[in-house]
Amino acid sequence: MKVDILAIGAHPDDVELGCGGTIAKMISEGKTVAIIDLTKGELGTRGTDKTRKQEAADAAKILGISARENLEMKDGFLQNSEEYQMRIVKMIRKYQPEIVLANATDDRHPDHGKAAKLVSDACFLSGLKKIETALDGKNQEFWRPKHVFHFIQWKEIEPDFVIDISNFMEKKIEACMAYKTQFYNPESKEPVTPIATKDFLESLTYRAQNLGRLSGCTYAEGFTAEKMIALKNFEGIVL
Incomplete structure (x- = not known):
């Protein structure tokens, strides 16, 4: 079950919105990716947890990820508790991601x-061999990812680096719009929320376009890093 990248979001659609283009690009380059949703998004104003589950499955197919799981934590009341940490530790040890x-x-x-x-805390704890875990009756090996990167969401956080997603912007939008109940639909009779407006939908493109403008490509997604990033050489930099 080892993957190269494990993307973890508080709610179904967080990953698609924050780094859907990056995931699509990495998969196109032969990397394996899995997604973990911490909650079912059951407190969302629009749709239900059942519709959200189907939408998450549809988005997963669009992106081409290897696996997707939901840990069914309590939406709106996430806590940095031992119980929740250990649920994530088991997933990290199951998928053994590098990132x-x-x-x-x-x-x-x-x-x-x-x-x-x-x-972040679960990633650290997962690397401690004296913390013992088992999944499906089998003891797990300790594992710590090499990097933890945080994608950018509603707020305009200055990224430590960006990923060029110029050829994958359409795929990102397609994956996001798989969440039909959540985003802009002029025919919907459900209440309007901040993410269900036309402006929010358009912001996915213009925010990615602005990061691209600043970094020398057409579209980009930004990330913050928990530690300094070292480059082996100058190859791969968009010039």
Whole structure:
């Protein structure tokens, strides 16, 4: 079950919105990716947890990820507790990713910042061999990802680096719009929320376009890093 990248979001759709283009690009380059949703998004104003589950499955097919799981934590009440940490530790040890992508460290929804710290702490704990875990009756090996990166969500956080997603912007939008109940639909009779407006939908493109403008490509997604990033050489930099 080992994957190269494990993307973890507080709610179904967080990963698609924050780093869907990056995931699509990495998969196109032969990397394996799995997604873990911490909650079912059951407190969302629009849709239900059942519709959200189907939408998450549809988005997973669009992106082409290897696996997707939901840990069914309590939406709106995420806590950096031992119980929740250990649930994530089991997933990290199951998938053994080199890189973990997690929620923004500070954001409009309180679950996002809480999830960022929760995942970060779980990544550290997962590397402690004296913490014993078992999954499906089998003991797990300890494992610590090499990097934890946080994608950017509602707030305009200055990224430590960006990924060029110029050829994958359409795929990102397609994956996001798989969440039909959540985003802009002029025919919907459900209440309008901040993410269900035309402006929010358009912001996915113009924010990625602005990061691209600043970094020398057409579209980009930004990330913050928990430690300094070292480049082996100058290859791969967009010039």
